[in-house]
Amino acid sequence: MRASPDAPALRLTGLVKRFAHKLAVDHVSLEVPRGSFFGLVGPNGAGKTTSLSMAVGLLRPDAGRAEVFGQDMWSAPDGAKALVGVLPDGLALPERLTGREALTYLGLLRGLAEDVVARRAEELLSVLELDGAGQTLVIEYSTGMRKKLGLATALLHAPRLLVLDEPFEAVDPVSAATIKTILRGFVAGGGSIVLSSHVMALVEQLCDHVAVIDQGRVAAAGTLDEVRGRRSLEDAFVGLVGDPAGGVKELSWLSR
Numbered sequence: 001m002r003a004s005p006d007a008p009a010l011r012l013t014g015l016v017k018r019f020a021h022k023l024a025v026d027h028v029s030l031e032v033p034r035g036s037f038f039g040l041v042g043p044n045g046a047g048k049t050t051s052l053s054m055a056v057g058l059l060r061p062d063a064g065r066a067e068v069f070g071q072d073m074w075s076a077p078d079g080a081k082a083l084v085g086v087l088p089d090g091l092a093l094p095e096r097l098t099g100r101e102a103l104t105y106l107g108l109l110r111g112l113a114e115d116v117v118a119r120r121a122e123e124l125l126s127v128l129e130l131d132g133a134g135q136t137l138v139i140e141y142s143t144g145m146r147k148k149l150g151l152a153t154a155l156l157h158a159p160r161l162l163v164l165d166e167p168f169e170a171v172d173p174v175s176a177a178t179i180k181t182i183l184r185g186f187v188a189g190g191g192s193i194v195l196s197s198h199v200m201a202l203v204e205q206l207c208d209h210v211a212v213i214d215q216g217r218v219a220a221a222g223t224l225d226e227v228r229g230r231r232s233l234e235d236a237f238v239g240l241v242g243d244p245a246g247g248v249k250e251l252s253w254l255s256r
């Protein structure tokens with residue numbers, strides 16, 4: 001199925017998700033321009049993972065729409081899902097397969113030809129410095145290795161949009177540098193990326209657009225410069241979502 005030529009890489013319109021009495025996502029609307037590197041930031045429990053899960057077809061919204069290059073994620077999932085590579089929060093990987101077997105299995109499920117999967121799996125394992133781990137069972141992987149294998153599975157079918165939930169969490173600095181290079185190359189080659197992160201310096205370093213989510217709502221969105229103004233992103237973030245009274249609670253019983 002063809003993507004619509006003028007549609008943004010990702011458009012979320014009025015997304016809503018409620019868990020029992022908790023309104024986790026409260027009418028989130030966002031537009032991720034084509035070719036952008038888009039950072040999604042927000043405090044713990046703000047609704048980032050829930051929004052991204054609805055955006056990529058992992059969690060059905062109570063209301064609203066998610067479109068990938070103009071293809072509706074929920075009414076035309078095959079078209080939309082072919083265009084997107086996802087690194088979800090808490091990715092479940094096939095634990096009893098080796099890294100290479102897991103990539104082969106997931107690539108074949110994606111409908112890729114066997115020789116294409118073999119070639120790409122080899123390259124991904126090598127670029128992500130998982131060569132040796134290609135022979136190791138996933139159950140023996142460290143958290144960072146899992147993240148890298150998850151990224152490899154997201155890239156395997158050459159998507160046009162990557163949606164990455166905390167891709168740098170638990171990844172060592174050398175691997176992080178490798179991942180940054182891969183992601184920058186992906187954008188330079190015409191791809192689009194949305195990533196969530198708590199690391200403001202990383203978002204400032206990588207992203208050209210950013211959205212701040214707070215209590216299930218979009219508190220600010222735009223280019224990096226529009227959102228941070230003349231401040232650092234961290235200061236802008238704290239200004240947008242911090243305690244309005246500016247109070248820092250102390251644990252009095254810890255002081256002697």
Ligand SMILES: Nc1ncnc2c1ncn2[C@@H]1O[C@H](COP(=O)(O)OP(=O)(O)OP(=O)(O)O)[C@@H](O)[C@H]1O
Pocket residue numbers: 019022024042043044045046047048049050051
């Ligand atoms: N499956 C669920 N059942 C019930 N409540 C949930 C569920 N998933 C998320 N929530 C709640 O929805 C809200 C948003 O959670 P979400 O995981 O989307 O936040 P987040 O911004 O990704 O947080 P973090 O930065 O801590 O990962 C939180 O209050 C969370 O407790």
